[in-house]
Amino acid sequence: MARSSSGFVAGLTVAAVVAVGFLAYQASANAPDTLGEPRTKVKPSPTAGAQKSPGAKKKRMAAVPEGSGTGERVVYSLGNDRVWLVGAGEKVRRTFEVMPGTVDPAPGKYTVTSRTAAVPGSDGVPIEHVVLFTTAGGVPVGFSAAVDGSTPVPDAAKKLGGIREARADGSAMWEFAGVGRPVVVVR
Numbered sequence: 001m002a003r004s005s006s007g008f009v010a011g012l013t014v015a016a017v018v019a020v021g022f023l024a025y026q027a028s029a030n031a032p033d034t035l036g037e038p039r040t041k042v043k044p045s046p047t048a049g050a051q052k053s054p055g056a057k058k059k060r061m062a063a064v065p066e067g068s069g070t071g072e073r074v075v076y077s078l079g080n081d082r083v084w085l086v087g088a089g090e091k092v093r094r095t096f097e098v099m100p101g102t103v104d105p106a107p108g109k110y111t112v113t114s115r116t117a118a119v120p121g122s123d124g125v126p127i128e129h130v131v132l133f134t135t136a137g138g139v140p141v142g143f144s145a146a147v148d149g150s151t152p153v154p155d156a157a158k159k160l161g162g163i164r165e166a167r168a169d170g171s172a173m174w175e176f177a178g179v180g181r182p183v184v185v186v187r
Contacts, residue, residue: 062095065186069109073182074133074143074173076163078104083143083165085176093176096169099151101160103139110134110183115174121146122160128167129174133183136161143177145170 064084068075075084081100087093116130125146132142141161151164165173177183 062092064090064092068184068186069182071182073184074112074177076105076183076185077187078107078185079187083163083169083173085172087176094169094172096165096172098143098169099153099164101139101141101162101164102154102156103136103141103159103161105134105136105141105161105185107185107187110185112177112179112181112183115177115179118147121162123154123158123162125150127162127164129165129170131173131177143170143173 064075064086065077065080068084068086070090071086072088073086075086076098077083078100081098082095083098084095085093110133112131112133114132116132118126118128119130121127121144125148127144128147130142130144132140134141137159139159139161141163143163143165145165145167147167149167151166154160154162
């Protein structure tokens, strides 16, 4: 009897290993090609190779750009692909990197004109927390987050005004930027 029990257990073990192997193969076959790749573009630093303290970059990026106005507002830097949510007393509530679309708004002061909780993006990706503030060349321009969390480089052949944020940043923008909130675009 012991011999048949051990054979039965060995058979179950082999079946379990085969099943796990099959599921692992299926998971890897269905994984997106971008898995593990950075979701935002990285710009080389103009001082690449220069020695700086680790806090210097964080301090520089946390500072709201000069000439972006005063008061509670959203500040979007075209050159840094970065957003600041500036609250009362000029306090930065949040700052984060974004992936711009292929159509940039002109530098200037705008206001949030509309918001949509969820909709398909113009690139076909489902998006949420859409905060529109202008149009450029007939293309709506605003902030949004992809439901799948991606922030891919947009297709340069298409006119896209979506400025993609990470989902957590999109939620923060949604809470902060109601209709009428100033949005300042700087170079």
